[in-house]
Amino acid sequence: MTETTERPGKLRRFHERFMVEERVLPASAKRNLFIVAALLIVAGLAAFLFIFDSVLEADDVSMVDAPVERWLDGSHAEWLTVVMTVLATVFGPIAMPVIILVTTVTWGLLAKHAWRPLLLAGGMLLGVIIVQVLAPVISRERPPVGDMMLEIDHTSSFPSGHVMGVADFLFITTYLVFSRHRRPVITVLAFVGASVIVLLTAACRIYLGYHWATDALASIALSLVVLGLVIAVDTWRTVRVGTPAEVEASEARSSEATGAPERDRSE
Template sequence: MIDSTDAHTKADEKPGRFQRFHERFMVEERVLSAAAKRNLFITGAVLIVAGLVGFFVVLDSILESDDLSYIDAPVEHWLESGRDGWLTTLMIILSIVFGPIAMPIIILVTTVAWGILAKHAWRPILLAGGMILGVIVVQLLAPIIARDRPPADEMMIGYDPTSSFPSGHVMGVADFLFIGTYLVFSRHRRPVITTLAFVVAAFVVLLTAACRIYLGYHWATDAVGSIMLSLVVLGIVIIVDTWRTVRVGSPEEVAESDRRPEAWGRNER
């Protein structure tokens, strides 16, 4: 005869469907030393502070029409002076690819494909969450700051009546590339490769910023302020990811983890 208390205990101990899903697809663990974990938290905090300080410095310059805002006209004139047929075509293509129509599709395809191929959802969800946070920030700040764009006759592919600061194009690309680069290469054991990946990401972000200025839709300080905000979002993602996934291990466990092949998002436990 089965004791009813034991039966209830076993039923209570059996994980539910949501718990099984969570443990299989959402729980990711990586073993690092205490110093490495602390450094990740410090990096995230530094990015948040530096990004906020940089953003408010740019914002103050814009509101007061001084300091950094003095670079806007010279940068715009310099890019406009180099306009050429092939370069304009390239800039228009970049603007469309990283624009409000194509970019959400790219993000959706990337996150879904990543989740399916890796059979794990934590990092794709974190990427999508960071992107959504960036969109919310732009949508909240742009109408409040209400900065005018460059003159309408300088806009090369149609008039845009929305506010200029911060730039949704630049911040969207920066969020996608910076967060994506961190989520992929933070698990890589070779710092040189991680550094090169961030250099490439930064180059594409700067190219996107130049594209928007070249086509007449943004000032240089719009791009700088947007990149600063993206650093804040990246810092938040690093802190959340570190808090959620990093377990401090013994020197032996850390060494064993270093010898493992990359899991690319699978549950390593």
């Protein structure tokens, strides 16, 4: 009887120490996070379905695929090809899993907390599953083999697993890190930086001849859905509505832990 009661007690202590990450926020802040999550999911799904329909019907936004491909064919330069090749290698199927593994493990060890690293890993896994399910079913052909500047790839083109992997990693990591930051401007700048890298990755895949523009756009749209789901789960799991005094105390503890200056109470 004693062993039975001790075991749940140890599990509970382990869970509270390494898995529980409580944030005390006003009710309005929690509601806004759920609204943002819902908007991302709805907007991402709507954008993906619109792009998917245009690809099936060969109209609307899919009409940009050929002009973009021709424009990039005429923009090839030796230095640009080197840059794009480096990007393709860094964010490719070999290096990217290593980057994700190192990030999640290092984050968990340094923070001594597993919630956000596990949420990042879960979001990445969800993105991989989505691509692996959709790509063979949709079975869209890639651009001509003659346009591929590195190795030949005969797998399905839509959506782009490379672009979605990078978008998932950067968007989710940016949210999980900067959602705890109390300065919205820094959070916005972080998302702008992440978006620039995602767009560069998309341009890289198109430039090197492995994807159409709509493949990349559809992947980014799906990444917004994954990001919305991550925000919803994180908010549901970590946010507790508190009084103004509790919110202020929570922010003070956060400032002490991160070394960040306390917010001016007159703001």
